[in-house]
Amino acid sequence: MSNRFDKRTYVLIAVIIAMFISAIEATIVSTALPLIISEIGGFKHYTWVFSGYLLVSAATILIYGKLADTYGRKPLMLVGLVLFLIGSIFCGLANNMQQLIVARLIQGAGGGAIMTLASTIIGDIYTKAERASIQGYLSSVWAISAILGPALGSFFVSYGRWELVFWVNIPLIILVFLIFTILYKENFTRINTANIPYRSIVSFTIFIGVFLLFIIDTSLLINFLSVKSLSLVSIMIVSILTFYFSESASENRLFPLDNLRDKLILNINLITFLMGIILFGITTFLPTYLKLSINASPYEAGLALTTVSIGWPLASIISAKYIRNDNEKSAAILGGIALVIGTLTFLFLPTGSPVIVSCIGSFFTGIGMGFLSNVFIVTIQSSCDINSRASLTAMNSFIRMLGNTIGAAVVGGISNIFLQKALSNKMDINKITVLLKNNNMGNKEHEQLIGVVNNLGTLQFSFLFLVAIVCFILVRKNFNFCK
16 A cells, blocks of 8 residues: 555545534534523524524635635644634533524634535545545445434433533544644645735625624514614625725635636536525424424434435435546436425425424435535536635535525524514414423413424425425526536
């Protein structure tokens, strides 16, 4: 076994572990969130546990990509791991929802680096043919985390403490940090740091942060003419204009606009955005819906998400054969069809057997994600050289994260608005917290709330189904984007 192969193998292991950390975080937190809310309260802010993490990740992900193309992948990955470690520690120490959200923001700052640079490093050290197969192996991480995530989440909730769902990451983060520090020797020539578009970075970060704040905090949209809302709108306008003029005057842009003019890249990023909405719309809403609707256990709620991570690697492995045969467009169309079937299945939840139906819907959704994600990442990384690979990978990751954030925020916003309207003059929305805790509120009041929750579920899943339809139409219309 050659020395180069040894090094690539160890780096691949580190990348797999890093991806595992991100994957298992989603499944464990989703299943534990109902218990967390019941203990520390703050139901009306629960989407911030997801959205806050995604907001910071989305705001920093392009910056990590640009800096990685300037300084190299290794130092930025190490910074991200340290931030993720700090955030994980403080998540478990949180005594209220506000503290938990702040800790998740720190986690998000590290997660942005991990998600971007893990894929970029694989693109650097493997060829296109190798990446097609490796993406299938990497996607198996989702299946492993899906099996372990709900099981660990259920175990910690039932026999331990919810804090452990965050602290379980700590030894893995330390291991990845040591592997990258000692064994990863990248061959990278630094670019002149004077060319880094700092003004674009700052103005873009401000804009995307305020923009996502508007999406997450529905009160800002409802009270749009308030002083607070108008002030934030002014900040957005100034920051986006500053960003535009900065990018126009710079030769080294934060956004790789030349590449985005390529129809190949443009269509991939647009569909990736829609996939992000679907994925996190399901991830943030489904476990809580099952708990409220049928008093599902943490394990049952986790099982509903598990099949996403089973279908994902299965489709990713199959799609690798299409990619090796230069038949990416067939894989993309199959993925689009699977997304439609999966989201359509969720519409039968209020009338069917919720756990079984949700498992079927999640499985087909995972199939769609696996086909499309593998085709997209391999195609993007094969369309550029090493000096722009991190930026383009970061762009795709940013678009996905933006879709994730909007998906989580829209689902949360719809939930808050719908519940406030449906329960107005009938019941305090804080009754939701009581229902999450013990499902013992009295027969009439309980049944009334269950009916409201089922109506909310129909509304939410209809929205995700429509997004999947649009996604499929775009895939079908642009099926020639993969050559």
